[in-house]
Amino acid sequence: MLQEQTKSLNSFPNLQALCKKDEKQKQSLEKLLQHKPHVVKSLDIYAQNIEEYLKDQRKRIAYLKKREEPYYEQKPIQAYDEALIMQYNRVKAKQHYLQQSQKKISQQPSPEQPRNRTPSKYFDKNYNPLKRNEKFDIPSLQPVNVSPPKELKPIQFRYNYAMQINDPLLRQVLSTRQQWFEVPNNSFAHLQWLTQLLDFSNLSKQDVVSKRQMVNLMEFQHEWSAKSQLYNNLCSISPEHALKVLPPGFVLNFKISQWVEDLEFIQDYLITHHSQKETQQKFPFSVYVPNKGGQTYNKQISKLIQDVPKIWICKSAIGSGATILNSVDQLHQFLIQQYKDQKEYVIQKYITNPLLYDGKKFDIQINVLVNQDNQIFVSAEPTGRCCTVNYDPNSEDPFAHTKPKQAISHKGLVEFLDSQGISLQDLLTQIKTSISLIPCKLNRRQRKYCMQIFGFDYLLDDTKKIHLIGINANPIYTYAELDGAFKLTLDKIFPINNNYKSDEKSIWTCLF
Template sequence: MLQQQILDQNQPISSSLNSIPRYSLKILNPQVHYYYVAPGNNSKLIIDTIKKRKNWQESDNHLLHFQWNMNDNYFRFNILSSLQIQIVNHLPNHRELTMKCNLIKNLKQFCQSNKRYVWDITPLSFNIELLTKENDLDKILKEFTLFYEQLKPQNNKKNTSNFNVPIKLNNQYIQPKMHSSFLDQENNYIWILKPNEFNRGRGISFFRTLEELKILLKNFIKGTSEYQFSQGQIKSSSFVIQKYIQRPLLLDGRKFDIRVWVLVNHNFDIYIFNQGYARLSSEMFDLTQLDAFIHLTNNAVQKHSKNYGFFELGNQISYSELDYYTNGEFTKTVLPKIKSIIVLSWMAVQHTFKKIKYSFEIFGYDFMLDENLKPWLIEINTNPCLEESSPLLKELIPKMIDHAFKIVIDPLFSKITESTDWDHLLQL
């Protein structure tokens, strides 16, 4: 029903280990369930959660019923057994959603086919690939440059209405356009450059001019663009250029985004955890300064700020606090729109996925709200951060993981089905 409602709407939706355990059909003790959890991203929590269940034991012999890893590089989906339950925590092809460039590509294709305006769902974006033998940035950036210039506000006009370029009828639903939330009253013109291969704010850069963009890209090609909060350098050849939302909703004068947890099993049952949190910046919002502590709300970035935790513990607040700030509108009007966008994102990629028993995945969806409380899908993360970096997350994350296991693990091994705080949206 929800799937059909989305299609029927006329209005737009306003590290790796050197060795890895292998799969086997032979089990040492049929009364014991064996697991393996790779280190990283609060793996202790995963171990503690599975050990709370009866008859689970860590495997030293590569004989597994359940494997949890940071990525799916070593998962052999083609030999997951239908005779023996073997669960892994990633879905094949999840990169169709979790790679920034693929997400944009799939949303555009879906919206084109279903007559939905893609740039009413996610900020205006362009995919950029720097070919190995291609040094001509002007040629690579030709399409982006065209729209950059056409959508650029006139300095002598205080105009924040939608800016559009002439459209062709057959691609009107994906034609670049400038939403009013992307420009402020002073007509600033800010864009974001995001490397496709990185997460947690790594490598994200801001620019105002084409000259600044070219300098950033040349640095990435050389691998000299240093990430300011970690050692080493970042090198990339694949990017998304995205329009910055210059009129976001602010909480006490600071920018924030919303982390939503989504669980999808191998049957494409889609669940949303009914609790989540907002991540706030450490500095007051200011478009004249392109400072990461002002504009990037990732905890991996903000924890380096001198003001981290000054306003609220861990720079995080709960859904109930968001409701307080929005006079109840977050639960009443924003969350239903967020749920619709989540479903739409899966409708856009379901044709690229193959159902592999018994895989599942927990995704971290990131949304921003503009000043009119319109939610914008920013990106979708595989292996979302599970660090319990605040009292709020010490409460939410263990519950979220435990209740996810109640859905994807317990019914298979203990034959017990319990109620959880995961709300079922639909099955595709």
């Protein structure tokens, strides 16, 4: 029964509807149905699709005929359809110019009608060349419904750190800046807070805000933090200039070939000015002599020392290793202990008349900020440290001379200075004068995004004179100092809306 239905054309209503008026086509389809019924079946499906397409076209034509207003006026144009808006404006402008040209043509006389020629400009006294320039206003275009612009998401900045002392403080300060969040040390970070120098060539060199990378270290920080390098930088200007900032002393650098001559000169100088010359003997120091050249200014400084000190202090150029010495043997013992870890030393005059804090030796610590433009800012809140043992120049206890452990707050330091007749303003003036004499060669390659906070250690003697005894590359700072430093550096490199008060007084004062 099914086979009989498929052999008749009545089972394909779509083909039957197409072949109503064409008998020849109907006969050919019936023959094809007998031999290849599957082909006729596919034709029926194809005819059904054609019929649906024609119905859609008829509906569309009927819909367009009924519409009176143009498409662009019926549906509001979205903001992203800029090309559609421009095309719409061009069509309106063309229609306007076409209407104007048609008006001109309608106003012109017909060829049968004689022309009304105006007299020549040479004979017309009221001729004006601008008279024929017709002026007309282009009608204002129809307003377009534009959706309001979307608010851009704020850029999120990343930071990581390898500090140990000021880690909680760094998190606390950056938590007030909403767009900063912490990432692991191995991932990309806009701010890298480090304790050791890195390869600056690996940092991103792109100037786009989202790709900038900033570090808290200057590339040539050793120009300040290394005591031997600081001596040489000041002496390169003049040895007299160096003695205005630092106590008189000598440099012993085992990284250059001149250390053999320097060590022999220092031993001769100590033996010559020792109270018991006969008991002092030179010691041999057999270590590697490098081929690297270098220059020291020990002989020039020795000629400027007027009162030869009896007590000296030997310090490692980088680090906290130090000892009091007054003989060549003590120098020999110190070099044997420290040579494996340190290769640069400074032998300075020991200040034997320090100003005492409750009978103890103390020093003053003040933080100095150097920003990416090599500008120097000095903190307005110095602090201090004092030893735990009362001072005695004849004592051999290092906790009475070189190891201050007890911290002195800013308030406690100001009260102590007032009791000694020293105002904070006078102290800051002396410190700023001392810092201004130090050449700033920390950013010689003009790195754009770097900054660093240095800790300057000063010793105050009983004559109220300050002596620079060292510069720390990783000092301890307060919340106000770090937050103020970020306002001068980080917030300018990575601008964000932090809602800071403009009248807020900064703890940092610009030196130059």
